[in-house]
Amino acid sequence: MLIKISAESFDPWSEVRDYQDESGQMAGKFGATSLFVGTMRDFNEGDDVAGMILEHYPGMTERALEKIVREAVERWPVIDTLVVHRVGEIGPGEPIVLVAVWTSHRGDAFDASRYIMEALKSKAPFWKKEVLKGRGERWVAHNTDGYLKTE
């Protein structure tokens, strides 16, 4: 179970591959891996977004994420997890968050991954500030609901 807060841009695909290779004892043990990657868009609420600044609460962020992962592991038979979250200045197209879950069967991988992601969105102390093209900055006021269809 690894949680990383990254001030640098990261490549979610190599993060997953490296972590899986590192913990080589996992080979043959898992039957399912689910990956969720959240990426920065260049639009929001009808405006062009040039960049984003992600603030967090060091210490509490790690603690909140550890609690969320622990809850998922208690609820589903999870073999391992990897969570990486960006902070600082982010550009469009750059990954913001990675949630990877390894399990024996796909249902648990999907469910645990979704649980971690939705709990992260509502509990982990991160805040996004958008830099709009030519129109200053604004704080993102709330998240969209992951369980509702969005337009």
Place this chain on the structure above:
Amino acid sequence: MSIKVRYFASLKERVGRSEERVTIAEPITAKALWRQCVPELSPPEQILVAINLDYADWDSLVKEGDEVAFFPPVTGG
């Protein structure tokens, strides 16, 4: 009793500071601490409270050495 108070994101900009040290005579609720630190603003309903890095309530007691944080709804991910 000395308490560390921290503010984040839009709230930090609104109150004009990211942290401060305050002195209290006895344990008080987070709401009372807010009234002491930010008397110009009644505690906004959507503002969240954390004590020593864990979520807490407005009625939770704050005591010597605690770190209390006030912040708006989180928007990570």
